[in-house]
Amino acid sequence: DTAVSQTPKYLVTQMGNDKSIKCEQNLGHDTMYWYKQDSKKFLKIMFSYNNKELIINETVPNRFSPKSPDKAHLNLHINSLELGDSAVYFCASRGQGTWGMNTEAFFGQGTRLTVV
Amino acid sequence: TQLLEQSPQFLSIQEGENLTVYCNSSSVFSSLQWYRQEPGEGPVLLVTVVTGGEVKKLKRLTFQFGDARKDSSLHITAAQPGDTGLYLCAGARYGNKLVFGAGTILRVKS
Numbered sequence: 001d002t003a004v005s006q007t008p009k010y011l012v013t014q015m016g017n018d019k020s021i022k023c024e025q026n027l028g029h030d031t032m033y034w035y036k037q038d039s040k041k042f043l044k045i046m047f048s049y050n051n052k053e054l055i056i057n058e059t060v061p062n063r064f065s066p067k068s069p070d071k072a073h074l075n076l077h078i079n080s081l082e083l084g085d086s087a088v089y090f091c092a093s094r095g096q097g098t099w100g101m102n103t104e105a106f107f108g109q110g111t112r113l114t115v116v
Numbered sequence: 117t118q119l120l121e122q123s124p125q126f127l128s129i130q131e132g133e134n135l136t137v138y139c140n141s142s143s144v145f146s147s148l149q150w151y152r153q154e155p156g157e158g159p160v161l162l163v164t165v166v167t168g169g170e171v172k173k174l175k176r177l178t179f180q181f182g183d184a185r186k187d188s189s190l191h192i193t194a195a196q197p198g199d200t201g202l203y204l205c206a207g208a209r210y211g212n213k214l215v216f217g218a219g220t221i222l223r224v225k226s
Contacts, residue, residue: 004158031212041202043159043216056213090158094212104149105206105214107158 003027006091006108013081014116020077021111023091032074033092033105034066043090049074081115088112119143120207122217130225132194137220139205140187146208148181148188153202153219162190195224 006023013019025032033056034046048056052068063079074091091108121140129135139148147166151159163172165181165188172179176199178191192199205217 033214035216041153041219041221043204043219045213045215048212050212092158092214094214104161104164105151105159107160109156109158 002108004091004093004106004108006089006111008111009109010112010114012114012116015081015083017081018077018079019081019113020075021089021091021113022073022075023108024073025091025093025106026072027093027095027106028072029093029095029106030071031094031096032068032071033094034074034076035090035092035107037088037090037110039087047074047076078113081113083115086113086115119215120205120217122205122220124220125218126221126223128223128225129195131197133224135192135195135222137190137203137205137222138187139189139217141207142186143207143209144185146185148185149206149208149214150179150188150190151204151206151216153204159202159204192222195222197224197226200224 004025031050033048035043037043045058046060047066049068051071065077068074088110090110092105094105095103123138149164150162153159163179168183168185170181176193180189200223203220206214
C-alpha cells in the first residue's frame with residue numbers, strides 16, 4: 001500500500017494546455033508539499049499545505065494552483081503550460097512530530113511533465 | 117541564492133574509496149536531514165540530525181551536524197556500487213518549510 005501516491009507518472013502535453021497532477025497520502029499527515037525537480041536535480045519547494053490550509057507559496061507563477069480538498073489530498077493544476085514547466089513534480093507529506101520540524105518527509109514517485 | 121549549498125555536485129569514484137559530501141548554510145536549522153534518491157523514485161530519508169555536534173552512523177555512512185547547526189556532512193567509507201545515487205541534504209525551517217540543497221550525484225564504479 002503506497003504511502004504517497006501521485007498520478008500520472010508521466011505527462012506529455014502541448015504548450016498552452018491545462019493539466020492536473022493528483023496526490024494522495026494515507027499516512028495521516030497534516031502537511032503536504034509540492035516540489036519541482038529540474039534537469040539539474042535541484043528540488044525546489046513550491047507549495048506547502050497544513051490541514052488543507054496554504055502555508056507556503058514560494059513565488060510560483062499563478063498559473064500553478066494547488067488545491068487541497070482534504071488533508072489527505074493535494075492536487076496541482078497548471079494553466080497555460082509553458083516549455084519551462086517541463087520537470088519532475090514531487091508530492092510529499094510530513095507528520096507533526098516534536099515542534100513539527102524533525103520528522104521524515106515521504107515522497108511520491110514523481111510526475112515527469114514534458115511540455116512540447 | 118540557495119539557502120543550502122551542497123558540494124560537490126558530482127562525484128565519480130572507484131569501489132572501495134572514501135568520500136565526503138558537504139552541506140553548508142549561513143542560516144541555523146532546527147534539524148538537517150539527508151535523503152537518497154534513485155532514478156525514477158522520490159527521495160528517501162537516510163537520517164535526521166538535530167543536536168549541534170551530533171554524529172550518527174548508518175553502517176558505512178557517517179553523518180555529522182555542525183556545532184552551530186548551520187552545516188552537515190555525509191561521509192561514506194569504502195563506497196560500493198550500490199551507493200550510487202543522488203544525495204540531498206534538507207534543512208527544516210519555521211512553518212514546516214523543508215528546503216533542499218542542490219544535491220550530489222554519486223557514481224561508484226566497480
